[in-house]
Amino acid sequence: MSTAASVQIRTAGSAGYHLNRRGRFLLVGFPVLVLVVLAAAAAAFFGINGMAPAAASEEGPSRSVDSVTVGYGDTLWDIAGRSAPDASRNETILRIGELNSLNGADLQPGQVLFVPTNG
Template sequence: MSMSAQARPSVPLRLTRRGRIAVVCTIALVLLAGFMVGARHRARATSGGDQGPAPVGESVIVGPHDTLWGIAVRSRPEVDPRITVQRMIDLNALSSAVVNPGQKVYIPSR
């Protein structure tokens, strides 16, 4: 029989020192990325601090030309719109003041 037809004995996998360092660094980077994603998720979930959940008033569906400023002025005309807009950003965990048509936005209670 030829050498290719015979079963070759299995050789255990052996890593060099450089290979072990590469494996350990790769695992460490994956774990670090996971911890960062988890921390970011927890930070977003608890962005209100220890004050508990913000009081939610009503919700509105954003129209085609609506902005947070316009919604704030319509919903709470007696309050400075800057305060209402910031509270809406915090309450809805928005990254900016940009909203899209059809999006549900919670308005802070009075």
């Protein structure tokens, strides 16, 4: 018998280890999945923080606000006319509603409202 016939040549695939589907996932797929999740988290983090200064700069100039105590018989129309006489009363009423989180036009005497002023 020749010595060449008894020698086995081992290659990388025949080293005695055979990866099944789960093993290939753990060896290749899981690290790739972790990298994708980390990249998405980094993109979300830096994307949100990168947009924050731009969002803050779009607000525009701040408007001045004053407080008014509601008197007996006062309406939002009257208060809007006194607080910002040069502005549109409808817009001023909407702004008063936003500033005070009003759900309607019901006011109580003694109630304190924040109102926009001309300025």
